[in-house]
Amino acid sequence: MSENPRRSEPAELPAAVAAPRSRRTVQLVWLIPLIAALVGGWLAIRSVLDRGPVITISFKTAEGLEAGKTKLKFKDVDIGQVSRVVLAPDLSSVIVTAELVKGSDTHLHEDTQFWVVRPRISGGSVSGIGTLLSGAYIGVGIGKSKEARSEFTGLEVPPIFSTDAAGREFVLHSPDLGSLDYGSPVFFRRLQVGQITGYDLDKNGKGVTLRVFVNAPYDQYVSSNTRFWHASGVDLSLNASGITLDTQSMVSILLGGLAFQTPTSSSPLPPAAPNAVFQLFANRVEAMKHPDTIVDRFTMIFTESLRGLVPGAVVDFRGIAVGEVVSINTRFDPVKGTITLPVEINYFPERFTAREAAGPRTGRAARDPKAMTNMLVGRGLRAQLRTGNLLTGQLYIALDVFPDAPKAKIDWSTTPPEFPTVVGSLQDLQNSLTSIARKLDKMDFEGIGANLQQTLKTATKMMTALDTSVTELTPETKAVIVEARRTLDSADRALASDSPLLQDSTAMMSEIARAARAFRILADYLEQHPEALISGKKEENK
Numbered sequence: 001m002s003e004n005p006r007r008s009e010p011a012e013l014p015a016a017v018a019a020p021r022s023r024r025t026v027q028l029v030w031l032i033p034l035i036a037a038l039v040g041g042w043l044a045i046r047s048v049l050d051r052g053p054v055i056t057i058s059f060k061t062a063e064g065l066e067a068g069k070t071k072l073k074f075k076d077v078d079i080g081q082v083s084r085v086v087l088a089p090d091l092s093s094v095i096v097t098a099e100l101v102k103g104s105d106t107h108l109h110e111d112t113q114f115w116v117v118r119p120r121i122s123g124g125s126v127s128g129i130g131t132l133l134s135g136a137y138i139g140v141g142i143g144k145s146k147e148a149r150s151e152f153t154g155l156e157v158p159p160i161f162s163t164d165a166a167g168r169e170f171v172l173h174s175p176d177l178g179s180l181d182y183g184s185p186v187f188f189r190r191l192q193v194g195q196i197t198g199y200d201l202d203k204n205g206k207g208v209t210l211r212v213f214v215n216a217p218y219d220q221y222v223s224s225n226t227r228f229w230h231a232s233g234v235d236l237s238l239n240a241s242g243i244t245l246d247t248q249s250m251v252s253i254l255l256g257g258l259a260f261q262t263p264t265s266s267s268p269l270p271p272a273a274p275n276a277v278f279q280l281f282a283n284r285v286e287a288m289k290h291p292d293t294i295v296d297r298f299t300m301i302f303t304e305s306l307r308g309l310v311p312g313a314v315v316d317f318r319g320i321a322v323g324e325v326v327s328i329n330t331r332f333d334p335v336k337g338t339i340t341l342p343v344e345i346n347y348f349p350e351r352f353t354a355r356e357a358a359g360p361r362t363g364r365a366a367r368d369p370k371a372m373t374n375m376l377v378g379r380g381l382r383a384q385l386r387t388g389n390l391l392t393g394q395l396y397i398a399l400d401v402f403p404d405a406p407k408a409k410i411d412w413s414t415t416p417p418e419f420p421t422v423v424g425s426l427q428d429l430q431n432s433l434t435s436i437a438r439k440l441d442k443m444d445f446e447g448i449g450a451n452l453q454q455t456l457k458t459a460t461k462m463m464t465a466l467d468t469s470v471t472e473l474t475p476e477t478k479a480v481i482v483e484a485r486r487t488l489d490s491a492d493r494a495l496a497s498d499s500p501l502l503q504d505s506t507a508m509m510s511e512i513a514r515a516a517r518a519f520r521i522l523a524d525y526l527e528q529h530p531e532a533l534i535s536g537k538k539e540e541n542k
Contacts, residue, residue: 052080052100057114057138059154062094064118064136072098072114074140079104082138096154098138108150111143113163115155157182160197166216169197170272172228172258174280177208179232179256186212187231187259193218196258210280212258225266227287228280232256263288292348294369297326297416300343300383300397304423308395309385315345316386317399323347325397344416345397349373370412380405383421
């Protein structure tokens with residue numbers, strides 16, 4: 001094989017040249033973190049912009065509240081969530097921080113209310129049953145005030161009615177709470193028209209202030225003359241008409257309640273303003289009594305026992321209550337060395353005169369109550385203790401007119417003035433019996449007995465002498481009796497049916513009857529023919 005004289009040389013390769021980096025590639029790489037930063041910033045800004053207001057609420061306890069879980073709801077719609085729960089610096093309460101949804105700041109007013117919704121039984125109603133499964137939440141009640149606020153004090157008891165409910169709230173004053181509670185019903189003509197929204201002890205500790213809410217349209221029936229009373233339980237009364245049983249409903253019997261009504265004798269008045277104040281009476285009878293604008297305080301001095309007389313006992317005038325006993329005391333007179341029993345009463349002089357339930361007072365008692373009382377006392381009006389119940393021994397004070405009572409006047413300069421009294425009827429009877437017993441003690445019963453014995457001896461002697469006289473007169477007495485019997489036998493024989501005397505008498509009576517009949521015929525004929533007295537009787541034509 002022949003070799004190729006020319007060796008083929010490799011072709012020259014092009015020289016490597018470094019290509020410059022593209023600027024576009026560098027920009028795309030750094031654009032990714034930039035976009036991420038922008039998105040994060042946008043999300044942060046959006047989070048800030050979408051974030052609602054933050055508020056703090058103070059509660060006495062954090063029972064059922066949990067940060068990050070407990071919701072805030074308005075009409076069952078979530079409007080926020082609890083973010084933090086801490087103790088207050090003074091450890092007296094807990095501070096709950098909550099974040100609300102955007103736009104809620106327009107509803108955070110000074111009177112906005114917050115409360116914890118838990119299962120609760122109150123006033124005959126059950127609420128918060130749904131929280132047994134879902135857990136407690138904070139209820140929100142939007143206020144109507146224009147002043148904004150971010151710090152609130154939560155309610156320990158949920159409000160009975162929402163802030164946008166139609167109706168009005170009223171204030172009642174009562175000596176005690178009785179069986180009432182939050183949510184207890186309010187009745188009008190036995191219809192439930194409202195509820196008790198709250199109560200509190202008065203600052204002086206002498207009573208209780210209650211707040212009640214009456215739903216519309218029933219609130220228009222509450223005027224300044226309306227009376228409220230306890231409708232709890234059963235009112236049982238016994239009077240001359242029989243037994244009266246009064247109750248509102250089974251709910252009021254079990255859980256308590258109150259009722260209201262305006263007396264029919266009252267003048268029509270416009271509805272009462274919100275938060276108007278009323279007195280809460282113990283029962284319907286007390287509530288419907290006429291109000292007494294004039295009340296006089298008197299002291300009545302008694303010397304007899306007051307066992308059975310208690311504060312609150314009636315002061316009666318012929319069946320009409322004109323006052324009541326306020327207090328019973330004792331008084332020692334060091335000068336006379338005697339002990340008396342002063343009784344203070346409230347006296348209502350208006351009840352002696354006719355008056356209207358509302359309107360101007362024009363009676364004499366209203367114009368000059370002292371003159372009215374002086375006039376009555378001058379005519380013999382006195383106070384007297386009397387027994388109201390023989391079984392229980394209860395006493396009452398009766399005012400009545402005693403024309404023969406000693407003259408008396410009321411000294412108005414003393415406080416309170418003293419009203420004249422007379423001895424009670426039972427005490428008067430007791431005094432009379434005591435006087436009779438004393439007179440009997442003074443009688444000489446031994447001398448009377450001796451004289452009576454002597455009289456009996458004399459009577460015995462007289463009876464013995466009378467027996468002797470009767471014995472001596474016995475034969476003559478028998479003869480008289482025999483003669484009297486013979487006379488009676490003769491009269492009996494003369495009046496017998498077959499005796500001649502009776503037969504002759506019967507025949508004579510028959511003749512007299514025939515003569516009377518003939519005379520009657522003659523009289524009738526002469527009445528028809530008076531001329532017969534002159535001409536005689538005419539013969540009848542044959």
